[in-house]
Amino acid sequence: MRLTRHRRWLAPAAVAAAVGLALTACTGDIANEEAGDVDCGPYEEYGTFDGAEVTVGGTILDLEADRLVESWADFETCTGITVDYQGSSEFEAQIAVLAEGGNAPDVGIVPQPGLMNRLAAGGWLIPASEPxxxxxxxxxxxxWKTYGTGTADGVFYGAPLMASIKGYVWYSPAEFEEKGYEIPKTLDELTELSETIAAEGDHKPWCVGLESGDATGWPGTDWVEDYMLRLHGADVYDQWVAHEIPFNDPQVAEAFDAVGEYLKNEEMVNGGIGDVSTLVTEAFQTGGLPILDGECSLHHQASFYETFWNPEGGDANTVASDGTVFGFLLPPENADDPLSVTGGGEIVVAFREAEEVEAFRHYLSSDTWANNRVGLGGVISANKGVDPEVASSELLVQSIEILQDPETTFRFDGSDLMPGAVGADSFWKGIVSWVGGQSTPQVLDTIEASWPAS
Structure with missing residues (x-):
């Protein structure tokens, strides 16, 4: 799961050049706020600090970064802590390098439990405080607590932050109504719908973007993970992620081939963009936008994709069942199968031991922060203290309710749980090679060979 998502954590110029970071500063207007304009009651438990600063790094960029900064503005005003966020699309690739060189931010918003475990194994993380x-x-x-706990040492390193539900299929309600399309209730019905759209000849059914810088390919892993869960169930999914079955197991091949019926099929993709080869050159942020122009009908992407329908931050395109665009969950194999979803999120870790750092992490782990951030729009959280009704759209309200429903079978994004050599490397690269023409056995054998021996 990933979101292409502002300072003192930057290395000196020579080090930054060596690691090739491309960073975007993001600061708020907090300095202009008067504490008297803010109700500081909810922030009293975090204490007050004189001139303290906390630097934060993560993968969150652009509008989402602006909203993130806004979500802790009152915390800054009431505690006196200046929070300096810097986001980078290269965060995942470079954070271990920075940590080893003593140049990591105070706090890292880490989008992969596998990466968190790598950082913990390096001895760079500070255990989470009692609060x-x-x-x-x-x-x-x-x-969710398990995702922030080291697999090797059992130490709790950080609380979850935001969340997402994978496997939404975005579509135009107006097109579905006009053409009489129905929301598919099974994977076979999804295939039938796709074939119907393709046969009509107006456009390709699906539009897809897999490009994401060093992480190109990750949206394709989301497809595979959704099919693994739906075709083979949670137990097999867990075995796959834990390498209790090999990556080239026939069940994994079945999931790949089911996805390949769409992603490797010129009749199915890439609507409004080009042929199959354009999947790996089209940015994931823009991959679904041809729906708005009637150039494709379906786009597979997570709940957080809501933000990208309005890239300028306006409200021109509404996300609603009767709006410009909406989404349905990728259906189960059988209509009566229990609700099973994949999803992702971030873990808030610390690289510096200090009271102001833990006060900030304490706030981010609270229901106060979660409601503040969700209320700003575009995201959800699995925090049980979140009121679903503060979410910015009908779809995100539904997503929070799904996460809070004890009957939901939820599984974290598989590539995010796998060792970094697989989940953030060979699996992503394997998707690119596979879409480019390599066979399923070739790709799965290569990924299996990359799995660390211990």
Missing amino acids: VEANTDEFWSED
């Missing part, structure tokens, strides 16, 4: 852990126990399920 952070107490909030996690109160507001998050045990599964």
Whole structure:
């Protein structure tokens, strides 16, 4: 799961050049706010600090970064802590290099439990404080707490932050109504719908973007993970992620081939963009936008994609069942199968031990922060203290309710849980090679060979 998402954590110029970071500064108008304009009651438990600063790094960029900064503006005003966020699309690739060189930010918003475990194994992370852990126990399920706990040492390093539900299929409600399309209830019905759209000849059914800088290919892994869960169930999914079955197991091949019926099929993709080869050159942020121009009908992407329908931050395109665009969950194999979804999120880790750092992490683990951020729009959280009704769209309200429903079978994004050599490397690259023409056995054998021996 990933979101292409502002300072003192920057290395000196020579080091930054060596690691090739391309960073975008993002600061708020907090200095212009008067504490008297803010209700500081909800922030009293975090204490007050004189001139303290906390630097933060992550993958969150652009509009989402602006909203992130806004979400802690009152915290800054009331505590006196200046929070300096810097986002980078290269964060995942470079954070270990920065940590090893002593140049990591105070706080990292890490989008992969596998990466968190790598950082923990390097000895660079500070265990979470008692208040952070107490909030996690109160507001998050045990599964979510596990994602912030080191697999090797059992130490709790950080609380979850935001979340997403993968496997939404975005579409135009107006087109569905005009052409009499129905929301598919099974994977076979999704195939039938896709074939119907293709046969009509107006446009290709699906539009896809897999490009994401060093992480190009990750949206394709989301497809495979959704099919693994739906075709083979949660137990097999867990075995796959934990390497209790090999990556080239026939069940994995079946999921790849099912996805290939769309992604490797010239009749199915790439509507409004080009042929199959354009999947790996089209940015994931823009991959679904041909729906708005009637040049494709379907786009597979997570709940967080809501933000990209209005790239300038306006409200021209509404996300609603009767709006410009909406989404349905990728259906199950059988109509009566229980609701199973994949999803992702971030873990808030610390590289510096300081009271102001833990005060900030304490706030980010709270229901106060979660409601503030969700209310700003475009995202959800699995924090049980979130009121679903503060979400910015009908789809995101639904997504929060799904995460809070104890009957939902939820599984974290598989590539994010796998060792970095696989989940953030060979799996992503394998998707690119596979879409480019390599066979399923070739790709799966290569990924299996990359799995670390221990």
